[in-house]
Amino acid sequence: MHIAVIGSGYVGLPTACGLASFGNDVVCIDNNPEKLKVLQSGTIPLYEDGLQELYEKIKSNLTFTGDMSVIKDAELIILAVGTPMSDDGSANLEYIYQATQDIKPYLKSGTIVATKSTVPIGTNDEIERIINRTDVTVVSMPEFLREGYALQDFFNPDRIIIGTDNVDAYNKIKALYSPHIPAEKIIRTNRHSAELIKYASNAFLATKIHFINEISDLCEQIDADVADVAAGMGLDSRIGRKFLNAGIGYGGSCFPKDTNALEYMAKQHGVNLGLVSSTIKGNHDRRFNIANRINKYISEIGSDARVAVLGLAFKNGTDDIRYSPAIDIIKNICHTPIYVYDPRAMANSKKELKENVIFTETFADCIKDADIIVILTEWPDFKELENVEFNKKTLILDYRNILEESKMRKKANVEYKRIGQKL
């Protein structure tokens, strides 16, 4: 199939590479000239496990361009442009509507336009109105991939939702995936349901994270351990263990903006999503609460404390720092300098963190001579701390609970604190 993917970002690139690996002829279009230059030189300009390697294998099926007219042969056009958060919490739809205007002159009869961008209920109706053609079908096809696992999720998705009343369009998209993905995972709904499935899923997962963080706060007051509580809860198959890791709150380009957009659109329809509102507020407050905790420990040690922060990305496996709690926490640590390190997110963070921060070359440079080490992203690399010998008194604040407690408690010169244990 001839496929065009509009937007070469965290969603567009894995999608384009994945579809090209199925043998399709894929063109990926982006309007960012700098990004395009890198892509056309053969480099994937973001970090996603295995993506560069996959691109090397399938590059004869995939081209990158900024020239929209190349979509004239495409039978399927996938919209994967950003829908960032506006100041009022709603989804900013300027890019999706601009992309719709951009493709409009080149659409051939019978083309399917599938929206993978996360868009509020009714956005695909508006895309259809802008295109204004009875021979073009607009489908909602929300994306559920997780950054850091994008290819794994592309090739083994939990589900593919195809939101359309047009059975022919559904069958064409299904045929694209069904040789590779079990048929029972491919579901047709109407467009509004498909749009809402995405928001409801993200809001549910965000709420689960916020819930365990609240339980974690209670654990800290009553001498319970949130890790044990989560393990015990998670064994209940109705609950499940995933997304029950207490920590510093969720971030990233999806949960914050999607919970806000859902709250906003529900209000527009006169519906109060109290649970979602409480999650948004609680998660926002959490990063400042964590910064205050760190400030308290630093003040106990003194103004000459050497402070090391491990982790800048919003989670492990990515270089993405959008709405990263680590970035906000660092901005709210009242100390200078703060030594920071992240295995992948240093370049992006240098644009965001300018004051009070020293970016170290290596993990070892970051923790060297530290009085306090704070873990803010759950990179497995930081488990190396379990093997480090500390020759001066060091406070380790493991705010992602990634280190093996029994090892850390035995370490000479180390005071080890985790999230969700008696303070």
Ligand SMILES: NC(=O)c1ccc[n+]([C@@H]2O[C@H](COP(=O)([O-])OP(=O)(O)OC[C@H]3O[C@@H](n4cnc5c(N)ncnc54)[C@H](O)[C@@H]3O)[C@@H](O)[C@H]2O)c1
């Ligand atoms: N990142 C994720 O993990 C994830 C997961 C599921 C869904 N989503 C959703 O997918 C959408 C894309 O997210 P992303 O993280 O890939 O965004 P991104 O910012 O990484 O990529 C978007 C790309 O679109 C390009 N673009 C914008 N307007 C364009 C136009 N008119 N023509 C051509 N290119 C254009 C930008 O230059 C950019 O490269 C969002 O709606 C997001 O909510 C993201």
